[in-house]
Amino acid sequence: MSQITEKIKKKCFESNKKILTKKLAIQTFGNASQRVNSKLFVIKPSGVNLKKLKSKDIVLINIENGKKIKSKLKPSSDTDTHRILYKNYPSIKGIAHAHPTFLTSWAQTGKPIPNLGTTHSDYWRFEIPITGILNKKEIQYDYELNTGKSIVKLLKKKKLTPETCPGVISRYHGAFAWGKSSEEAVKNLEAMELIAELAFYTTIIGYRKKVGKHLVDKHFFRKHGKKKYYGQ
Ligand SMILES: [Zn+2]
Numbered sequence: 001m002s003q004i005t006e007k008i009k010k011k012c013f014e015s016n017k018k019i020l021t022k023k024l025a026i027q028t029f030g031n032a033s034q035r036v037n038s039k040l041f042v043i044k045p046s047g048v049n050l051k052k053l054k055s056k057d058i059v060l061i062n063i064e065n066g067k068k069i070k071s072k073l074k075p076s077s078d079t080d081t082h083r084i085l086y087k088n089y090p091s092i093k094g095i096a097h098a099h100p101t102f103l104t105s106w107a108q109t110g111k112p113i114p115n116l117g118t119t120h121s122d123y124w125r126f127e128i129p130i131t132g133i134l135n136k137k138e139i140q141y142d143y144e145l146n147t148g149k150s151i152v153k154l155l156k157k158k159k160l161t162p163e164t165c166p167g168v169i170s171r172y173h174g175a176f177a178w179g180k181s182s183e184e185a186v187k188n189l190e191a192m193e194l195i196a197e198l199a200f201y202t203t204i205i206g207y208r209k210k211v212g213k214h215l216v217d218k219h220f221f222r223k224h225g226k227k228k229y230y231g232q
Helices: 003-021 078-090 102-107 134-139 143-157 182-206 214-225
Strands: 031-035 038-044 060-061 093-096 167-170 174-179
Touching: 003 038, 003 093, 003 134, 003 182, 031 078, 031 182, 038 078, 038 174, 060 078, 078 093, 078 143, 078 174, 093 182, 102 167, 102 174, 102 182, 134 143, 167 182, 174 182
Parallel strands: none
Antiparallel strands: 031 038, 031 093, 038 060, 093 174, 167 174
């Protein structure tokens, strides 16, 4: 295996560890992956406790057919969800998935997270959307692939890009986030969980006037797009 692939495996391994240290998952829940090139990505193996995970355990996957390459371990059961996102969006370089408390609570309500302030707007320009309900057939056959397809469908329907929407809520399930690396994907997932927590308290307390578009766009565009200047 090439040195580049080994390096990316190590990065993916560290991102998977971060899911645990940032308390975004318990036990074997949660997984992170990273793109190697247009044809390959690496992902966490299936059922391995994040505490016991080693860099060499990370599995290399073919984006086109989903087959693993030179690995004894089985890839994460969510591999097809990651794969379909890499296949549809070349700009996605890393993906993180988990079931953190606040995001999963929103997932279980079936509600998107409204944009209620600047922390949200620093990452998501609009609401954090939620995928549709899978039908019986979609759950029985190729469930993980259909979970991925429901995310692609949602982004296309709402005319969102991986850049304006760095993650979505997977209905009844949890959240998927992405970025320019697996590390950035985990950071976006962490921010997403904080936003979900803030939105939970904000809606419980109740707000007087919803945040205006000018403030939302100020925060989003100072961090994203051609005219960004924040933190440079
Ligand atoms: Zn899951």
